[in-house]
Amino acid sequence: MDSTVDRTAVFKSLVVPMQVLTPDFVVAAANDSFLKLFGRSQADLLGRDVFAVFPGNPSAPNDPDVQGAVRMRASLERVVATGQRDTMALQRYDIEASGRPGVFEERHWSAINSPVLGPDGEVKLIVHSTEEVTDFLQELRLFGEHDITRARSELEAMRTGIYARARELQELNEELKQAHRQHRQTALMLREVIEGQRRFVFDASHDLRNPIAGLLTELEVAIAEPDSDLPQILRKMLRDAERLNDIVNDLLELARLDAARPAATELVDLTHLVIDELERRTLTVAVATRLDEQVVVHACRIRLARLLDNLLANAVRHTTTAIEITVTADPPDAVLEVIDDGPGIAPADRERIFERLRRLDDARRRDPGGSGLGLPIAREIAHTYGGRLYAADHPTGARFVLRLPLAA
Structure with missing residues (x-):
């Protein structure tokens, strides 16, 4: 992947309207799609409380059925508290018609609030992404209010199910990654143990060869030179035999300890x-x-x-x-x-x-x-x-x- 990619440019050019908020709900950034959709500029948004910029539905500020600011605040607070993504129910927020000041057109939105976590696991930023579903809801109205309510309920249930499955897949993916890491660690530990055992056998064999070589040498001298000092040769052979005995006893003791069979206490x-x-x-x-x-x-x-x-x-x-x-x-x-x-x-x-x-x-x-x-x-x-x-x-x-x- 090219490490020189300008992430800011990518964010600005995304098709999905997005704005980035701080944990205390101050607007930190907004992409071009968001600014164009809501008819705002960067100067209108940056550094301002999101609820000061969007206090409520401008065409019906006192209508509780279309007042989404309370739901928006509750969703953002859940993201900050849990560090998890929160999908909001469909919201109505009307937009001023182009070229007609003071005239608002009905708009409906599907929004998702996603946390950006820091190294300590705390929420550092919140990405608020929104998608307009007005046309879809207007088509549903052709079926009557009862059908709209039912279709909306089914749509919400479907979306909830999709996001739930997505979260489950993400959690399963994390579990698989963790299992893979543990498997690799276990494999590395086994490899180190096997390598350690190989070195141990090699070194032990080398240590055993020295006294054995000494014994063979003294025996060859005793056989080849009948007039040699036999007591001196026997003393050397005894020291080599004692050396062999010590090494074998040490190896046996280590084998008993490695077998995890401690003697009675x-x-x-x-x-x-x-x-x-x-x-x-x-x-x-x-x-x-x-x-x-x-x-x-x-x-x-x-x-x-x-x-x-x-x-x-x-x-x-x-x-x-x-x-x-x-x-x-x-x-x-x-x-x-x-x-x-x-x-x-x-x-x-x-x-x-x-x-x-x-x-x-x-x-x-x-x-x-x-x-x-x-x-x-x-x-x-x-x-x-x-x-x-x-x-x-x-x-x-x-x-x-x-x-x-x-x-x-």
Whole structure:
């Protein structure tokens, strides 16, 4: 479509008589057909209240049967209130005969008031379009007043039905457009999921190949060189086997989490959980704790222990001197934080680190054997029990925050 079309010129040249009103019924524009039909100029109309310009039928101002100003105002008010098009019943408004001042000819009109909505949904303008039906009504009179009334009633019913069907079609069209948009969004989401799964399988296969290649290499050396240091070869093979076992366990855990089959829940005191896990582990760095009493959640203790273990393993890899663990109640949440004093996480990377198999350069340097699955598994466990796990701001080092709903 040509974007250089002069819309003002198009409006002025429309055959259907039209005038444009503001929401307070001031004339903002009128096309040439309207001006010619009513014998007015732009100066007569623009900037004036429409009811001051057309106060009522000029040939019978006091006749209630032909007084259309009240109906016109009511129609315009409905458009402003509802933001919907309003079709008026047939109106009589006589026009001064050409070349005969003071002599008015009977005229009958069919009018429609249509809203022009702004971005906020409010009515900004009203388009008043009108069409003369005088000749049609005069032909109906040939059939007598009774037939006129009946024909008029049938005509009104027909027109009402047509506009009702038109509105229904418009609403159905909007529903179809909305359904199409939702379908496209769903298709895009499915495409992203499939692409994510493809990348995940590729990356997981790549990570599995490294320890397998190591095992094959050590076996080939042991076979080809009988005098080689067998205990040293076995130690290397053991490390590769442990690496394989860790990756497989992580993949199985993710598969269980993705299957949406959470383990049975129980009441878990986060403070006791932290104390038990610290006693069970042998850490190579100092750990400071600040643990409140009676911070209890509904979850699977084994999976929460896995979550905490993954956070501790990550902190140990990156810390410089010490790790801090806190457990507090911040209703309606229980809050567990693991903080290290390492290099920290850039704000742009705080969501990336929770992507499966995503490992930042610093993590690869500090632990080349890491799988990149620990933090994603920890977040999936948090989500399973209605919680959140995220990386937050901290002056020095990284700060991981777990929030779970407190048990009632």
